[in-house]
Amino acid sequence: MGEIPESHPRYESLMARKKMTDAAAAGLLADSALIAHGRGEAFDYLLGEKTTESAKSAIMETASQLLAANQPVISVNGNTVALAGIDLIACAAVIECPIEVNIYYRTPERMSALLGALEEQKIAACEKYPELAENIQCVEFLGREPDTKIPGLEGPRANCHTNGIFSSDVILVPLEDGDRCEALVEMGKTVCVIDLNPLSRTAMTSTIAIVDQLTRCVPILLKYLKDGGSQINESWDNRGNLSDGLAEMLRDLQK
Ligand code: ATP
Numbered sequence: 001m002g003e004i005p006e007s008h009p010r011y012e013s014l015m016a017r018k019k020m021t022d023a024a025a026a027g028l029l030a031d032s033a034l035i036a037h038g039r040g041e042a043f044d045y046l047l048g049e050k051t052t053e054s055a056k057s058a059i060m061e062t063a064s065q066l067l068a069a070n071q072p073v074i075s076v077n078g079n080t081v082a083l084a085g086i087d088l089i090a091c092a093a094v095i096e097c098p099i100e101v102n103i104y105y106r107t108p109e110r111m112s113a114l115l116g117a118l119e120e121q122k123i124a125a126c127e128k129y130p131e132l133a134e135n136i137q138c139v140e141f142l143g144r145e146p147d148t149k150i151p152g153l154e155g156p157r158a159n160c161h162t163n164g165i166f167s168s169d170v171i172l173v174p175l176e177d178g179d180r181c182e183a184l185v186e187m188g189k190t191v192c193v194i195d196l197n198p199l200s201r202t203a204m205t206s207t208i209a210i211v212d213q214l215t216r217c218v219p220i221l222l223k224y225l226k227d228g229g230s231q232i233n234e235s236w237d238n239r240g241n242l243s244d245g246l247a248e249m250l251r252d253l254q255k
Pocket of ligand 1: 036037038039040041043079083175176177178179194195196197199200201202203212213214215
């Protein structure tokens with residue numbers, strides 16, 4: 001892809017595509033990763049590629065839950081590392097929690113590539129957020145040697161670390177799949193997901209679903225975390241918030 005001018009109306013989207021194709025070439029992604037991204041883009045188009053008010057509420061609730069957690073964790077897959085790794089490392093630095101790589105199509109090569117990419121992103125994160133550099137250095141990356149499994153889940157995505165996903169009370173997991181989301185909720189965790197599709201099983205079964213583009217909402221999450229979040233809303237209505245998100249998608253069409 002040639003140089004994309006910043007004035008291009010779909011600049012952000014084209015940059016995200018470039019990150020995804022570069023990550024695919026570097027062996028970070030499964031073959032189906034670009035399809036999943038494309039499905040997300042379609043929903044983002046309906047959102048007008050903007051972060052909605054309902055998404056902002058969900059981001060704030062997620063920030064508050066992560067800050068109040070006893071053992072928070074951020075779970076990442078290939079798409080997440082490719083699109084938002086640097087800013088998520090900064091989030092982990094504020095919360096002081098580990099990042100665990102959890103992928104479905106698990107090969108030693110892909111795991112190594114992802115953990116290597118995160119180490120490089122750690123350096124970039126220190127440069128981008130020098131005020132967080134000390135904490136960023138301490139962010140631990142897990143995933144290489146899972147020692148336990150998420151109960152009730154088949155396949156490689158069940159594998160996890162006792163001191164990471166398994167023992168966490170609040171988990172931020174962008175781009176989750178429905179089965180794993182359900183299994184994590186079943187374990188009693190507060191599961192915060194980022195998914196542009198408000199009708200996905202993931203969005204519907206999670207505790208808090210942020211219906212927004214990963215690349216847009218993680219910087220907002222970081223800001224909310226740095227600002228200290230707010231009071232936890234004990235009666236958070238995930239389905240109600242998803243309905244608001246869906247209505248915001250359709251509003252422009254109804255004008
Ligand atoms: P589910 O099992 O939850 O019904 P699914 O099988 O429909 O999920 P997957 O293929 O696991 O979905 O993942 C694709 C999902 O991730 C899509 O719903 C898409 O909206 C979302 N998605 C993809 N890329 C992004 C992104 N960059 N930001 C936010 N959401 C995204």
